[in-house]
Amino acid sequence: MIKAVFFDIDDTLYDTSGFAKRARKAALQAMIDAGLPLSQQEAYLHLRKIIKEKGSNYDKHFNILTKRVMGEEKPLLIALGMITYHNVKFALLRLFPDTMSTLIYLKKRDYQLGAISNGLTIKQWEKLIRLGLHHFFDDVITSQEANSEKPDQKIFQLALERMGCQAEESVMVGNKFNEDIIGATSVGMSAILVNSQLTEEEKEFIDREGLKVEVVSDISQVQKLL
Amino acid sequence: MIKAVFFDIDDTLYDTSGFAKRARKAALQAMIDAGLPLSQQEAYLHLRKIIKEKGSNYDKHFNILTKRVMGEEKPLLIALGMITYHNVKFALLRLFPDTMSTLIYLKKRDYQLGAISNGLTIKQWEKLIRLGLHHFFDDVITSQEANSEKPDQKIFQLALERMGCQAEESVMVGNKFNEDIIGATSVGMSAILVNSQLTEEEKEFIDREGLKVEVVSDISQVQKLL
Known part of the structure; x- marks a missing residue:
């Protein structure tokens, strides 16, 4: 779950x-x-x-x-x-049209929400504050803190540790196949690719490795999966 | 002159x-x-x-x-x-009431205008741009460039060199007695103190050393001296 x-x-x-x-x-x-x-x-x-x-x-x-x-x-x-x-x-600066409604949907269903981002910690919080999203997020985990960048496993492991949950209880939502999807699944998380499409090679890789990856057109579709 | x-x-x-x-x-x-x-x-x-x-x-x-x-x-x-x-x-962020009119007055009279500031060069230009003053200034000389802070002589000497003028052809306008007034007069420039008042000790020091210092209540009064 x-x-x-x-x-x-x-x-x-x-x-x-x-x-x-x-x-x-x-x-x-x-x-x-x-x-x-x-x-x-x-x-x-x-x-x-x-x-x-x-x-x-x-x-x-x-x-x-x-x-x-x-x-x-x-x-x-x-x-x-x-x-x-x-x-x-x-x-x-503005959100994608369905970002806010999707985060509200997830909050109502009691999911813990985190952000995992390559960059400086304060800059990432600054983005969330300026976007009006900082109250939605329980934690922000950055490459600065992990001393490692996505897709490296260390940053995802730090995120799980800080959120106090197991990899199989967690899903990563991101737009970059390598950084977000490969990174998250390499530690056992499932993953949802948004705003992007898989190449044939990437599809074959997912099938071959048996990774838990969903692909949706945009963030609103995350609601149908969770 | x-x-x-x-x-x-x-x-x-x-x-x-x-x-x-x-x-x-x-x-x-x-x-x-x-x-x-x-x-x-x-x-x-x-x-x-x-x-x-x-x-x-x-x-x-x-x-x-x-x-x-x-x-x-x-x-x-x-x-x-x-x-x-x-x-x-x-x-x-806003100018003192008479800053703009004073700078226009000085420009009309063909004075060269410079800024001498302790701090990072780009930050000082940023202030002038945000204040809408950058077109008035021929040059900005900073402690970052001089590798020396006001009241040290080096920053004032660099300012004279860059502006291509002699100390006796130049006047420094500032609000800090030590940084601006002592600094400028120590290389032979004259000086105008604004937005500040002299202590008795400072007055005695100016008399004793024979420094060319004027004191005015605010920047608009600079027009009466130049």
Whole structure:
């Protein structure tokens, strides 16, 4: 019997990728308007390359951009980019349409709810607070605390330990096959993939290994499984 | 003849201390509402002590607060405190009534304008951008860049060098006697103290050393001197 439901945060509870892209484009336009000598498209390609190199949680993307393009860091441009990025990000921040109703449904049925996320602990709580979701979650387990990132087993084991439940009593809901689904099932949890589809290879892998994996179109469908 | 006017930022161009206090109190109330076991007054005294120990530019005041009071860092409370602090801070952020008109006055008279500030370069530009002042300033010189804090001579010398002007062609406007006034006059600049008053000792020191220092009630009075 399932007692605890764990969620990935980004692109599972809310549309991270969509708003991040728009926020980045707005930031680059502010920097271009203030003297960054690139077209919008060139700037976006540069930034994507930097994000790929440094990871999306790195906080000095704009420093590197000005340094590479203009030969030195340009504090005014960097600050303009950061402010615009944050303003647009928070203005656009919103849940997927059925996230709130699904969490209410799960709470009414007395499931314990946790989040398992790669990133800094306080940043993950910050997302939940800004999304208005922090009262739903009993705990947030992060790679910073586990000293290990999804799909590594350690972060899932820490989550089970902190929630006080067994792997077979727990299900992981996430949008990334490798990080969320493979990670969770590798410690014996079941898993639900949302907002994503399985490749043929992934389907074969699940069948071959006999993993307990469900695939649903979006988070509202989680209610039919629990 | 004066060619360049340098400004301190905090409490010279805008009311930092007033809004920071209100933002901190709002942040503490949010943390108390979410379980920080202190009264508003106890929490504020704790926080002031931590700020005194670590400096106001340190970014983990709330981490230390939860650790000291509750035995461990509490990410939810820390994140609630940080979000509330920033939201209130940016909501309250505003210039002193005559800052804008004074800067316009100086621009019309072709003075070069700079800011000299202890702190991180990008954070100082961020303040100017959020205050809507960044187009007025030709340059911002920070302790991060000078590797030395006001009142040390190095930061003022770097400011003169970057602005391409001599000490006797420059005036520093600030609210702190030691950091701004002593610092600037020690390299030969003249200085204007705003939003503050001189003690008897400070007056005697200025007379004894023959420093070029004016004292005015607020930033609007700078217009009468330049």
